[in-house]
Amino acid sequence: MSLASDQARPGAAEKPTLYKRIRLDIETRILTGEWPPGHRIPFEHQLMARYRCSRMTVNKALSELAQADLIERRRRAGSFVRRPQHLSAVLKISDIRAEITALGRSYGYQLIDCRRRTATAADRARLGVSTAGKVIAIACRHSADDVPFAVEDRLIDLSTVPEAATADFAREPPGSWLLHHVPWTEAEHTISAVVADDRTAKALDIAVGSPCLVIDRYTWRSARTVTAVRLHYPGETHRLVARFKGG
Amino acid sequence: MSLASDQARPGAAEKPTLYKRIRLDIETRILTGEWPPGHRIPFEHQLMARYRCSRMTVNKALSELAQADLIERRRRAGSFVRRPQHLSAVLKISDIRAEITALGRSYGYQLIDCRRRTATAADRARLGVSTAGKVIAIACRHSADDVPFAVEDRLIDLSTVPEAATADFAREPPGSWLLHHVPWTEAEHTISAVVADDRTAKALDIAVGSPCLVIDRYTWRSARTVTAVRLHYPGETHRLVARFKGG
DNA sequence: CACGATTATATGTCTAGACATATAAGTCAA
DNA sequence: TTGACTTATATGTCTAGACATATAATCGTG
Numbered sequence: 001m002s003l004a005s006d007q008a009r010p011g012a013a014e015k016p017t018l019y020k021r022i023r024l025d026i027e028t029r030i031l032t033g034e035w036p037p038g039h040r041i042p043f044e045h046q047l048m049a050r051y052r053c054s055r056m057t058v059n060k061a062l063s064e065l066a067q068a069d070l071i072e073r074r075r076r077a078g079s080f081v082r083r084p085q086h087l088s089a090v091l092k093i094s095d096i097r098a099e100i101t102a103l104g105r106s107y108g109y110q111l112i113d114c115r116r117r118t119a120t121a122a123d124r125a126r127l128g129v130s131t132a133g134k135v136i137a138i139a140c141r142h143s144a145d146d147v148p149f150a151v152e153d154r155l156i157d158l159s160t161v162p163e164a165a166t167a168d169f170a171r172e173p174p175g176s177w178l179l180h181h182v183p184w185t186e187a188e189h190t191i192s193a194v195v196a197d198d199r200t201a202k203a204l205d206i207a208v209g210s211p212c213l214v215i216d217r218y219t220w221r222s223a224r225t226v227t228a229v230r231l232h233y234p235g236e237t238h239r240l241v242a243r244f245k246g247g
Numbered sequence: 248m249s250l251a252s253d254q255a256r257p258g259a260a261e262k263p264t265l266y267k268r269i270r271l272d273i274e275t276r277i278l279t280g281e282w283p284p285g286h287r288i289p290f291e292h293q294l295m296a297r298y299r300c301s302r303m304t305v306n307k308a309l310s311e312l313a314q315a316d317l318i319e320r321r322r323r324a325g326s327f328v329r330r331p332q333h334l335s336a337v338l339k340i341s342d343i344r345a346e347i348t349a350l351g352r353s354y355g356y357q358l359i360d361c362r363r364r365t366a367t368a369a370d371r372a373r374l375g376v377s378t379a380g381k382v383i384a385i386a387c388r389h390s391a392d393d394v395p396f397a398v399e400d401r402l403i404d405l406s407t408v409p410e411a412a413t414a415d416f417a418r419e420p421p422g423s424w425l426l427h428h429v430p431w432t433e434a435e436h437t438i439s440a441v442v443a444d445d446r447t448a449k450a451l452d453i454a455v456g457s458p459c460l461v462i463d464r465y466t467w468r469s470a471r472t473v474t475a476v477r478l479h480y481p482g483e484t485h486r487l488v489a490r491f492k493g494g
Numbered sequence: 495c496a497c498g499a500t501t502a503t504a505t506g507t508c509t510a511g512a513c514a515t516a517t518a519a520g521t522c523a524a
Numbered sequence: 525t526t527g528a529c530t531t532a533t534a535t536g537t538c539t540a541g542a543c544a545t546a547t548a549a550t551c552g553t554g
Contacts, residue, residue, distance in 0.1 A: 074547080076549090
């Protein structure tokens with residue numbers, strides 16, 4: 001229960017700032033279970049005395065822990081170790097080109113189909129818009145070391161991204177183009193599993209009936225739809241990895 | 248470019264604190280694209296003048312934006328709107344029982360098999376441990392409104408969680424038991440797609456060859472393995488949803 | 495005992511300073 | 525032109541206070 005045990009060791013490579021040390025001390029006690037969920041953390045004035053610093057310094061450490069949901073702060077009552085409600089994992093979904101090149105593999109891209117049209121009823125439903133503006137529909141394939149990696153089926157709303165009309169999607173994959181031309185979007189991903197149909201199997205060079213991982217991504221920016229994309233990955237070779245810290 | 252336009256409106260329901268208003272103002276400008284990636288945010292002393300407050304208040308707002316990766320702060324140079332490198336989505340993976348009851352459906356649980364044994368070579372590989380301690384191997388099924396929802400295949404390392412030996416997994420699902428008895432763990436999820444084999448198809452009441460979404464979760468706590476679990480979901484009906492804000 | 499009013503207290507926010515430190519930018523010599 | 529040195533400056537951290545505010549605990553009353 002004691003907070004002692006951490007005088008600045010002279011051997012420490014580089015001592016972090018004080019508030020970071022306070023934060024790490026408390027975080028360590030929580031993560032090792034020394035302070036279990038529900039445990040009350042020492043009051044700010046106690047930590048002030050313990051670390052011989054001002055209240056603002058302690059407060060900064062505790063505020064960051066509260067932001068990270070490791071503790072809960074309640075007025076008059078104190079700060080308490082939280083028991084996390086849900087396991088939230090951070091799933092990194094990179095731009096496919098970046099993902100492949102980061103793996104040290106050569107990236108390949110083939111445009112299968114690209115057409116501009118007035119949004120059909122199906123297009124509007126998929127984009128979640130009611131007015132029938134122009135859209136671009138793209139089908140393409142990504143490969144790593146000349147092995148098919150994923151097939152992409154995308155719709156871009158030209159009323160939100162008019163510049164897309166002039167982009168050359170035969171040269172640059174639409175995901176990369178959008179990433180550089182429409183930053184700071186919001187998105188929702190839906191992950192599911194299907195078996196490959198004829199068209200998908202052919203594009204991915206797998207057998208019909210093989211499992212595929214499907215990611216549907218719907219992207220918007222300030223309440224305006226940007227794009228809707230469906231990616232098929234060969235399910236037996238592709239993996240999505242999500243790390244998390246929680247309870 | 249001007250930062251004006253936000254005098255405290257009398258009609259505003261409840262005015263947030265000043266630093267939150269500063270943070271929201273800047274966040275809005277970034278998210279709407281008014282300040283694109285690379286744009287330099289006004290210096291702290293400029294924001295002090297703009298909002299007529301002390302530097303610490305401005306600093307708190309900017310620090311939080313930096314923590315959220317919306318801006319990058321560089322000494323002597325200033326603060327700049329970041330271009331996010333990767334699309335990181337937050338995937339909420341709840342305890343299955345909690346997930347089903349949250350949907351307003353009735354939760355059902357069937358223990359298929361539960362045995363305690365000395366870890367085999369396969370068990371050790373799966374848990375990532377080298378010594379052959381005791382483990383519990385569990386197979387069970389979760390259902391929602393009496394429809395199979397997921398099948399679970401789990402290994403618990405008894406040298407990390409000795410209390411698990413006394414738990415009654417015929418009554419309580421192991422995921423829920425662990426969540427309440429071993430808080431604050433870390434985990435890695437791997438998501439993939441397969442087609443149902445005989446055993447899985449029977450347990451989920453689907454056809455052999457149907458697609459299944461597979462989640463492998465490997466959980467540890469302070470460098471000690473806790474559990475490894477593989478979940479099969481019927482791929483055509485189950486969806487994983489991940490929201491994200493980024494670029 | 496139940497319930498409303500009062501009080502004490504821990505956190506939430508803010509100020510007006512301070513010194514430390516990394517580094518962009520300018521200066522000067524080779 | 526290039527490289528080394530100097531300087532200016534924006535951020536990083538910290539202090540010793542302050543008042544606001546929500547609420548747990550206490551007290552008093554019916």
